[in-house]
Amino acid sequence: MAQSLIDRAWRATTPDEIEPDLAALWREVGQQRRVARAVLSNLVVVRERPAARAGDAVNADEIAKDLTLDEVVARHPSRVILIQHNPATQTACAPSAVSVGIITFGPPHARYGVEQIVVQSACAEQSLPSIIRRLLRGDVPTSVWWTDDLSEAPPLDGIVAMARQFVYDSRRWRDVRGGVLALATLHRRLDLADVNWRRLTPLRHALIHACGAADADHLRRANVEIVHRAAEGALAWLVVGWLSARLEWGGGASPRVAESRDSNELISISVGTDLTAALNEHRVLVTRRGSGPSFTVSVPHEGEADAVAAELRNLGHDACLRDAVTALLARFSA
Amino acid sequence: MPEAPVLNPPKDSLFEQLKVGETLPIAVEPASIVIFGGAGDLAHRKLLPALYNLHVDGLLPPRSAIVGVGRKAMTDEEYRAFAKDGITQFSRRPLDEHAWETFAPNLFFVTASIDDDASLAPLGSRLDVIEHERELPGHRIYYLAVPPSLFVPTVKQLQRARFVAKGQGHPWARIIVEKPIGHDLDSARAINDAIADVFDERQIYRIDHYLGKETVQNILVLRFANSIFEPLFNQKYIDHVQITVAESEGVGTRAGYYEQAGALRDMVQNHMLQLLAMVSMEPPHSLDADVVRDEKLEVIQSLRPIEGRAVADCVVRAQYTAGFDMGRPVPGYREEPGVDPNSRTETYVALQIWIDNWRWAGVPFFMRTGKRLPKRASEISVQLKEVPPILFNANRSSKLDPNVLSIRIQPDEGFALGISSKIPGPRVRVYPVQMDFHYGSTFGGTSPEAYERLLLDVMAGDQTLFMRRDMVEAAWQWVMPILNRWAEQTTEPLPTYPAGEWGPPEADRLIEATGRRWRNP
Numbered sequence: 052m053a054q055s056l057i058d059r060a061w062r063a064t065t066p067d068e069i070e071p072d073l074a075a076l077w078r079e080v081g082q083q084r085r086v087a088r089a090v091l092s093n094l095v096v097v098r099e100r101p102a103a104r105a106g107d108a109v110n111a112d113e114i115a116k117d118l119t120l121d122e123v124v125a126r127h128p129s130r131v132i133l134i135q136h137n138p139a140t141q142t143a144c145a146p147s148a149v150s151v152g153i154i155t156f157g158p159p160h161a162r163y164g165v166e167q168i169v170v171q172s173a174c175a176e177q178s179l180p181s182i183i184r185r186l187l188r189g190d191v192p193t194s195v196w197w198t199d200d201l202s203e204a205p206p207l208d209g210i211v212a213m214a215r216q217f218v219y220d221s222r223r224w225r226d227v228r229g230g231v232l233a234l235a236t237l238h239r240r241l242d243l244a245d246v247n248w249r250r251l252t253p254l255r256h257a258l259i260h261a262c263g264a265a266d267a268d269h270l271r272r273a274n275v276e277i278v279h280r281a282a283e284g285a286l287a288w289l290v291v292g293w294l295s296a297r298l299e300w301g302g303g304a305s306p307r308v309a310e311s312r313d314s315n316e317l318i319s320i321s322v323g324t325d326l327t328a329a330l331n332e333h334r335v336l337v338t339r340r341g342s343g344p345s346f347t348v349s350v351p352h353e354g355e356a357d358a359v360a361a362e363l364r365n366l367g368h369d370a371c372l373r374d375a376v377t378a379l380l381a382r383f384s385a
Numbered sequence: 386m387p388e389a390p391v392l393n394p395p396k397d398s399l400f401e402q403l404k405v406g407e408t409l410p411i412a413v414e415p416a417s418i419v420i421f422g423g424a425g426d427l428a429h430r431k432l433l434p435a436l437y438n439l440h441v442d443g444l445l446p447p448r449s450a451i452v453g454v455g456r457k458a459m460t461d462e463e464y465r466a467f468a469k470d471g472i473t474q475f476s477r478r479p480l481d482e483h484a485w486e487t488f489a490p491n492l493f494f495v496t497a498s499i500d501d502d503a504s505l506a507p508l509g510s511r512l513d514v515i516e517h518e519r520e521l522p523g524h525r526i527y528y529l530a531v532p533p534s535l536f537v538p539t540v541k542q543l544q545r546a547r548f549v550a551k552g553q554g555h556p557w558a559r560i561i562v563e564k565p566i567g568h569d570l571d572s573a574r575a576i577n578d579a580i581a582d583v584f585d586e587r588q589i590y591r592i593d594h595y596l597g598k599e600t601v602q603n604i605l606v607l608r609f610a611n612s613i614f615e616p617l618f619n620q621k622y623i624d625h626v627q628i629t630v631a632e633s634e635g636v637g638t639r640a641g642y643y644e645q646a647g648a649l650r651d652m653v654q655n656h657m658l659q660l661l662a663m664v665s666m667e668p669p670h671s672l673d674a675d676v677v678r679d680e681k682l683e684v685i686q687s688l689r690p691i692e693g694r695a696v697a698d699c700v701v702r703a704q705y706t707a708g709f710d711m712g713r714p715v716p717g718y719r720e721e722p723g724v725d726p727n728s729r730t731e732t733y734v735a736l737q738i739w740i741d742n743w744r745w746a747g748v749p750f751f752m753r754t755g756k757r758l759p760k761r762a763s764e765i766s767v768q769l770k771e772v773p774p775i776l777f778n779a780n781r782s783s784k785l786d787p788n789v790l791s792i793r794i795q796p797d798e799g800f801a802l803g804i805s806s807k808i809p810g811p812r813v814r815v816y817p818v819q820m821d822f823h824y825g826s827t828f829g830g831t832s833p834e835a836y837e838r839l840l841l842d843v844m845a846g847d848q849t850l851f852m853r854r855d856m857v858e859a860a861w862q863w864v865m866p867i868l869n870r871w872a873e874q875t876t877e878p879l880p881t882y883p884a885g886e887w888g889p890p891e892a893d894r895l896i897e898a899t900g901r902r903w904r905n906p
Binding site: 144179181 | 760803818
């Protein structure tokens with residue numbers, strides 16, 4: 052989306068004037084040009100950061116720094132509720148600052164706009180849901196996009212309880228086990244959407260094709276080794292979870308997971324000596340010894356915004372991810 | 386609503402000759418608007434700003450007089466300052482000094498009480514002077530912006546002071562009564578009887594300000610001016626209807642009133658049953674006030690009574706406890722100033738209602754209202770039946786969202802239709818999207834306040850948006866068995882919900898027992 056096609060209108064407001072000010076902003080924007088108001092979902096983004104000084108205006112760009120929020124809502128128009136929350140605060144209080152904005156996209160003949168509400172909260176966790184609940188639209192689905200590392204900042208239960216979908220990126224996890232355990236209370240009641248899991252899709256599909264005619268018992272008994280590039284540990288463990296769920300590996304079965312510092316591949320899987328599948332940014336290469344020709348599956352080029360927007364559009368249960376997480380929970384809880 | 390109601394001047398008057406070919410937005414004659422409780426909160430926040438906006442829009446007839454009446458000693462100038470303050474704070478438009486300069490001379494104040502028989506004499510003589518000086522025809526509107534306990538005494542004083550000629554004479558007199566009309570069926574009948582002693586039903590305007598809202602008036606337009614909706618509004622296609630009227634505020638300074646009322650009396654008996662009637666009534670054969678009101682009455686008379694044990698099955702009442710409002714800690718109802726620490730007054734009520742007529746047989750209507758809910762919002766949502774579980778709805782683990790027509794009464798007035806749409810791409814995946822209409826961004830500007838429309842209708846003699854006596858009493862008759870059942874249950878624990886949440890779990894169970902869920906606005 053070209054930057055020149057994006058316009059913004061912002062104003063500082065108070066907790067009680069959020070909706071009237073948003074309505075006034077829509078009127079102002081509408082007077083300048085024809086804009087369709089677009090909202091497919093509520094998108095709640097909570098960022099745990101130290102609070103700014105009281106009285107400081109909300110700086111949405113600063114709060115959303117390192118996020119591709121504009122690109123996401125350009126692809127999947129949503130009412131964005133962006134919360135900067137200071138987890139150290141113990142006192143229940145109103146937001147310290149609020150601003151509302153409308154971001155418009157697109158060419159003049161097909162311009163559409165989305166609304167953003169940015170809340171700087173210095174209140175205790177137990178009172179945070181009352182802020183978000185006020186701001187949600189009930190007639191569209193609600194997704195929570197958890198942009199922090201789940202293993203270090205687990206989601207607030209009161210917030211995720213309002214959502215239908217929980218979007219996260221396990222690639223951000225410094226501690227895979229901690230991240231998986233943070234999902235323990237979520238995976239049964241919410242639609243999970245892991246952006247990192249999405250990156251595995253070509254690999255999983257390639258393996259399915261490669262193993263199509265193989266004997267399942269043979270596969271179950273084979274030694275499986277997964278080698279991953281540094282910082283791709285979560286990807287490797289997601290494969291372990293998926294295989295564990297689909298092959299019904301017991302707790303005793305233990306594929307070898309290793310990190311390789313000099314690998315060109317993001318991840319590669321060896322099943323016995325017969326089969327290897329290697330994923331990098333562009334393709335999956337499947338090599339088979341004696342049981343058929345090697346082949347490649349291309350990896351779609353997809354940035355973070357594309358991936359998050361695609362997940363937001365996909366409201367169904369991802370049974371494969373849920374089963375993989377369930378299997379990992381069993382493994383890590385043992 | 387009828388356009389250009391009838392004016393009274395003789396047929397061959399100059400007025401009649403000049404108005405040939407003109408399209409008057411709404412035709413009204415100048416009158417004196419006498420506000421009992423003229424220095425009170427309702428006048429300050431709503432009535433005076435509404436009259437000011439009518440003046441700005443050129444809809445208040447020239448020379449009209451607005452006369453506040455109250456016990457407080459106040460000069461006209463002081464009353465004008467009081468009005469200016471209210472307009473500055475609460476008008477939908479900022480105060481315009483030029484408009485104010487032409488509006489202010491219409492304002493007067495008379496200090497009077499209704500304690501003794503001679504108490505309205507000063508008001509009478511002052512009105513005579515004002516009407517003479519302004520060459521007014523003597524039409525009067527009496528607005529009872531006073532506590533309900535003063536309705537009957539005020540009307541009796543108007544009778545004693547010979548202010549009112551019963552019937553639609555010339556000059557005419559009309560009376561506006563604010564809800565609540567009574568505390569129960571008997572007291573409602575007593576008030577209605579007392580007013581009927583003095584005023585003919587055609588002179589009585591019982592205000593339910595919800596009916597003055599643009600979005601409520603738009604319900605009839607939506608249903609009967611669009612061929613897409615009306616054929617669907619029946620038991621063949623509608624799964625259920627939800628009506629939610631949520632308030633984020635607590636009881637505030639109204640504890641004295643609210644302790645005696647509760648959510649069922651305060652919201653359901655009037656506003657919510659009116660909304661229910663609007664959304665479910667049969668098409669009227671004309672927009673005449675009584676034709677429309679007859680159809681609404683039919684709905685209320687078709688409501689299945691909720692009596693005896695059925696009250697526990699179909700109604701949930703609850704009280705808010707301490708919680709949070711937009712992050713701030715707020716006290717529970719029983720800790721509010723002026724509230725009995727052992728109060729059993731309900732601040733929340735949810736109901737499952739059946740309309741036993743041909744159109745709606747078997748379609749449940751769910752209503753809920755409460756204080757200290759997460760947001761202030763009123764919405765009617767009409768949920769259509771699901772498509773069969775084949776094709777796109779075959780996956781049981783991710784069923785399609787049903788189509789929902791949601792009518793937003795406030796805030797963000799408008800309506801939306803939720804439909805399923807294919808997500809662009811090679812696979813067939815379906816996503817619920819909204820076809821959305823917003824008054825603010827579509828028509829621009831701000832919609833008139835409900836009181837503006839209603840005051841104008843009183844001046845014009847149009848009773849369509851006002852409650853007729855039989856409607857008020859039918860609504861009371863329907864809620865009385867619930868109130869009576871509750872009155873018997875003095876020791877059972879009352880369900881609670883934390884302030885800032887969408888009600889008690891019992892209300893969730895009420896709807897979930899039918900396989901449905903509350904839809905939050």
